[in-house]
Amino acid sequence: MRPHAKANLPDLDELAASARRAGRRAVVSGRWLAETVVDVAPRLPVRDADRLSAQYDGLTGDDLARELVRSAGRVSGGIAATTGGIIAAQELTVAGLILIPFELAAETALVVATEVKLAAELHHVAGRPLPGAPHQRAGAALVAWMSGRAVPANRVVATVRGDMLGRAGRQELREVLRRRFARNLTTLAPMLTGAAAAGYLNRRATLDIGGRLAIDLGLDRRSGWGANSRAPSGR
DSSP states (O other), X not given: OOOOTTTTSOOHHHHHHHHHHHOHHHHHTTHHXXXXXXXHGGGSOOOOHHHHHHHTTTOOHHHHHHHHHHHHHHHHHHHHHHHHHHHHHTTTOHHHXXXXXXXXXXXXXXXXXXXXXXXXXXXXXXXXXXXXXXXXXXXXXXXXXXXXXXOOSSHHHHHHHHTOOSHHHHHHHHHHHHHHHHHXXXXXXXXXXXXXXXXXXXXXXXXXXXXXXXXXXXXOGGGOTTTTOOSOTTO
């Protein structure tokens, strides 16, 4: 039986409420997104290779990586569908239009959390679990997510890379997330068409970053993942 990959991720309604408390300026600038993702990343329930294999019918290596990326893509698409339903329920009233950016910010944060978790788990599948304390591992996973590149296999270099999310790294993260949020404004398209478009974009972005990392980790080189990829999913 395949696991439900959305389990234990942050709650969409709670994230939207947090975005509303932060205010429109913090959301549109990307500041709330960056702070939220950095806060959530160390608490993501990353599974090791043995647990992943057990949850995916005993798959290992390339086969496990493929299923893991596909599952994350489905979750990302489903998040957009949920957000689109919330927006459609608001019937695009004036009050609804005021709330929509916060729902979109929550969607963006949740999809990014899915992708960061995927980045960390792909390293486990490749036999290269991220080293260090939770915050170091989370920082390394975020850098991998932003760059589309695997964390170095050398433990010392990898640990240093996990510490690279300093001021400059956070500024880059904020800008990447701001652009991702702007792209997710596609969800504002009329009714289910907008939800479907956002779902497609989210799924494609997740498959892209997962494929690029799998290639860089030496997983499933024959699959063609990343062959036509342009930039990491957050960009």
